[in-house]
Amino acid sequence: MMTRNPARILVVDDAPLTRGLLEQALLKYGYKVETAQNGQQAIDYFLAHHPDLILMDANMPVLDGVTACARIKALPEGKYIPILIVTALMEREWVDRAYVAGAIDYITKPVNLDVLRNRIHYILQAKRAEEALFDEKEKAQITLASICDGVITTDAKGLVEFLNPVATKLTGWTTQAAQGLPLNSVFCIIDEKAQQPIDLPMQCCLEEGKRIKIENPVLLHRDRINRFAIEDSAAPIRDSQGKIIGAVLVFNDVTEKRKMTQALAYRATHDALTGLYNRDEFNLQLELMLQTARDNNTEQALLYMDLDRFKIVNDTCGHEAGDQLLKDVSFLMKKKIEAHTCFKQTTLARLGGDEFALLLKNCSKQKALTLAHHLREAIESYRFFWENAQNEQSLFTIGISIGLVPILTPLINSKSLIAMADAACYTAKNKGRNTVHIYQENDSDASHKDIEWVTLLNDNLEKKQGFHLFYQSIIALQQKNDFILAGNPKRCEILLRMKIDSQKQLVLPGGFLSAATRYHLMPTLDRWVIQSLLVWLKTQPKFLTQLSLCSINLSGYSLRSQTFLETVIDDIDNSNIPANKLCFEIQETTLRNLTDIAYFMNALKKRGCRFAIDNFGSSIASFSVFKNLPIDFLKIDGRLINNITHDPVDYAMVKSFNEIAHQMQIQTIAEHVENSITLEALKKIGIDYAQGYWIEEPQALQ
Amino acid sequence: MANSAVTPTLDLQMLAHLEKIIGHEMMPFLTQQFLEYASQQLQALQDSLKIDDIEAIRQQAHQFKGESLQIGANQLGVLCQQLESQAEAGQLESASAHLIKLKIELLHLKKALSQVNNDD
Numbered sequence: 001m002m003t004r005n006p007a008r009i010l011v012v013d014d015a016p017l018t019r020g021l022l023e024q025a026l027l028k029y030g031y032k033v034e035t036a037q038n039g040q041q042a043i044d045y046f047l048a049h050h051p052d053l054i055l056m057d058a059n060m061p062v063l064d065g066v067t068a069c070a071r072i073k074a075l076p077e078g079k080y081i082p083i084l085i086v087t088a089l090m091e092r093e094w095v096d097r098a099y100v101a102g103a104i105d106y107i108t109k110p111v112n113l114d115v116l117r118n119r120i121h122y123i124l125q126a127k128r129a130e131e132a133l134f135d136e137k138e139k140a141q142i143t144l145a146s147i148c149d150g151v152i153t154t155d156a157k158g159l160v161e162f163l164n165p166v167a168t169k170l171t172g173w174t175t176q177a178a179q180g181l182p183l184n185s186v187f188c189i190i191d192e193k194a195q196q197p198i199d200l201p202m203q204c205c206l207e208e209g210k211r212i213k214i215e216n217p218v219l220l221h222r223d224r225i226n227r228f229a230i231e232d233s234a235a236p237i238r239d240s241q242g243k244i245i246g247a248v249l250v251f252n253d254v255t256e257k258r259k260m261t262q263a264l265a266y267r268a269t270h271d272a273l274t275g276l277y278n279r280d281e282f283n284l285q286l287e288l289m290l291q292t293a294r295d296n297n298t299e300q301a302l303l304y305m306d307l308d309r310f311k312i313v314n315d316t317c318g319h320e321a322g323d324q325l326l327k328d329v330s331f332l333m334k335k336k337i338e339a340h341t342c343f344k345q346t347t348l349a350r351l352g353g354d355e356f357a358l359l360l361k362n363c364s365k366q367k368a369l370t371l372a373h374h375l376r377e378a379i380e381s382y383r384f385f386w387e388n389a390q391n392e393q394s395l396f397t398i399g400i401s402i403g404l405v406p407i408l409t410p411l412i413n414s415k416s417l418i419a420m421a422d423a424a425c426y427t428a429k430n431k432g433r434n435t436v437h438i439y440q441e442n443d444s445d446a447s448h449k450d451i452e453w454v455t456l457l458n459d460n461l462e463k464k465q466g467f468h469l470f471y472q473s474i475i476a477l478q479q480k481n482d483f484i485l486a487g488n489p490k491r492c493e494i495l496l497r498m499k500i501d502s503q504k505q506l507v508l509p510g511g512f513l514s515a516a517t518r519y520h521l522m523p524t525l526d527r528w529v530i531q532s533l534l535v536w537l538k539t540q541p542k543f544l545t546q547l548s549l550c551s552i553n554l555s556g557y558s559l560r561s562q563t564f565l566e567t568v569i570d571d572i573d574n575s576n577i578p579a580n581k582l583c584f585e586i587q588e589t590t591l592r593n594l595t596d597i598a599y600f601m602n603a604l605k606k607r608g609c610r611f612a613i614d615n616f617g618s619s620i621a622s623f624s625v626f627k628n629l630p631i632d633f634l635k636i637d638g639r640l641i642n643n644i645t646h647d648p649v650d651y652a653m654v655k656s657f658n659e660i661a662h663q664m665q666i667q668t669i670a671e672h673v674e675n676s677i678t679l680e681a682l683k684k685i686g687i688d689y690a691q692g693y694w695i696e697e698p699q700a701l702q
Numbered sequence: 703m704a705n706s707a708v709t710p711t712l713d714l715q716m717l718a719h720l721e722k723i724i725g726h727e728m729m730p731f732l733t734q735q736f737l738e739y740a741s742q743q744l745q746a747l748q749d750s751l752k753i754d755d756i757e758a759i760r761q762q763a764h765q766f767k768g769e770s771l772q773i774g775a776n777q778l779g780v781l782c783q784q785l786e787s788q789a790e791a792g793q794l795e796s797a798s799a800h801l802i803k804l805k806i807e808l809l810h811l812k813k814a815l816s817q818v819n820n821d822d
Contacts, residue, residue: 016769
């Protein structure tokens with residue numbers, strides 16, 4: 001009958017014959033049976049052995065069965081034991097008392113053993129089902145207690161039913177205390193930004209059956225001290241028919257995670273030394289301000305500030321002193337700005353070195369000027385005291401040059417705005433330092449010409465046809481150089497031109513390069529050239545096959561930029577253009593800080609790219625630096641080339657450059673060749689390649 | 703004695719029911735066990751009556767009734783029930799006479815049981 005361990009049944013009867021009969025019968029049915037003769041023995045046996053069921057006579061001497069039943073049921077471990085009372089047919093009052101005592105059922109004497117068998121079977125089956133259910137519930141509760149998330153369940157009205165230990169820890173409420181209370185009085189949350197209490201929209205969950213999740217950062221508010229950053233979601237609980245019978249809310253403590261995110265966000269937007277905003281964040285704030293200003297038509301102001309005599313501190317006392325000074329100055333400026341309570345929204349940033357910028361929102365020119373003067377006076381009267389490790393003491397006074405730009409028209413772009421502020425600051429410095437200069441459109445200073453260029457460059461970088469690429473052929477002067485490659489190999493230099501809408505002619509780089517250099521636009525321009533060239537080459541498979549060398553100019557700023565190097569490598573790798581067809585030209589004048597340059601060159605050299613030194617002989621003309629750099633070509637400066645036919649010294653120089661270069665396995669290129677006499681002289685000297693207007697004028701890339 | 707007229711000495715159906723459950727071979731042991739119990743219980747009742755222990759008589763009669771009915775000795779059960787009721791009411795005037803009725807009924811039962819066993 002039973003597949004599992006047989007159930008253990010305790011038979012309690014004072015009558016020996018009946019007791020024996022019941023025992024015999026139950027053994028036959030497959031149960032394990034123990035016997036007792038009265039109620040007291042039954043209690044003792046129950047405590048010692050915990051049988052699965054008790055079959056007990058009602059009317060017994062010493063302790064009757066109904067009293068014993070009541071006593072067992074009152075025990076903690078007796079709560080779930082089924083007790084079946086046996087009573088004579090006429091003893092109706094015993095039956096009522098038996099139920100009151102907690103008996104599960106009764107059976108009459110004389111016992112019909114078939115009836116007994118069925119009744120015991122069903123009682124035990126129900127008990128097992130109940131136990132299984134209890135196990136499930138216990139398992140679910142243990143699971144809920146073990147998980148790291150806080151869990152709260154409610155009934156269909158949104159009243160709390162259960163909290164797991166994590167929920168108790170975070171809310172401070174136990175299940176007992178919280179049961180029956182509305183969820184929002186147990187689970188109190190506030191919006192972290194607004195610091196306002198908010199309610200979970202439980203109706204949404206309970207009435208519409210929607211899952212809910214609060215997207216804004218929220219804090220679980222337990223009391224004044226205990227607040228936890230949490231993430232939470234609530235979902236309806238449905239019964240097997242799909243009817244909503246409650247809700248389950250799951251939340252977890254993300255205090256640490258949120259702290260980390262906040263710390264990272266802080267680091268990304270602030271200057272590590274001074275704690276002021278950094279350049280990136282300042283640029284972002286400026287962009288945002290321009291956007292809102294466009295909508296609101298309000299006045300703003302931008303201050304660009306550069307410390308005077310900072311370099312003296314740095315040079316005489318070291319960087320440690322310099323850093324301390326920057327920290328002190330930052331603190332001083334912050335205090336001064338805060339003291340002007342009329343400025344509600346300010347962004348003070350350190351842009352780098354000893355340069356600072358201040359953005360004043362909703363601020364008139366006059367108010368900005370007053371603040372600028374206060375800042376200048378504060379810095380002027382500040383004394384920086386420094387004592388070094390040798391106890392030598394120094395006292396410094398510094399100053400600050402401030403350029404002020406009132407932003408009246410928000411239609412201007414942020415880069416031009418910074419350039420204007422920088423220019424105004426530059427003027428302030430030129431006016432004798434420690435002054436404030438307000439930017440004016442018609443300032444005659446040369447730097448304002450640059451601003452026009454910067455504005456143009458930025459505008460053109462965003463346009464599709466803002467810039468154009470040209471190429472100029474480089475020809476081989478010595479026959480042997482062309483025998484190496486079959487066919488008619490093409491070599492050329494890529495040149496950049498800028499379009500100005502008002503002019504018919506394109507602008508040569510000479511016009512805009514100094515502005516682009518001064519306002520850090522060179523890496524952007526260089527990258528534009530490389531990307532555009534690679535795109536064009538891809539569309540010209542025939543040209544690409546013939547191409548042996550394509551030379552591209554690079555600025556010294558690009559060479560020192562790690563991000564530039566990474567993007568160029570990516571661009572080349574993604575283009576599938578053979579890297580050995582690309583040659584980068586580097587100005588002789590930028591050959592300082594060789595470690596950075598060598599790193600840049602070696603990284604691209606590994607991919608097959610080649611390098612040329614441009615305008616060699618225009619300045620120091622030192623060959624010694626070449627020993628440490630992987631150089632393939634030497635481009636001899638155009639002014640020297642043009643002089644070789646009439647200046648014997650220049651002729652001798654070009655000749656010796658060529659000889660030394662060849663000794664170093666470097667090939668030579670003559671640029672700016674403007675007539676046939678020069679070309680013939682170059683051939684005679686042994687120069688490998690030449691380019692110039694006499695050979696070919698630059699052509700637009702079609 | 704209207705009841706005795708309709709109550710049989712031995713309920714054969716009950717006996718058959720028991721036999722089905724505990725097995726035919728166990729039946730002689732069961733009847734033997736009952737007869738021994740019955741004579742012991744009868745003696746115990748006589749002893750209690752001598753010392754006028756009403757509560758003991760009630761309990762002994764109650765148990766005797768249950769055991770009798772359980773093996774189908776229905777008339778014996780009825781007699782025990784009457785004795786139990788008398789004891790509950792505290793009326794033991796006719797108890798001695800009742801015990802004699804019990805003794806006689808026990809003899810009837812012995813006879814009936816031996817007939818059942820001999821039928822095999």
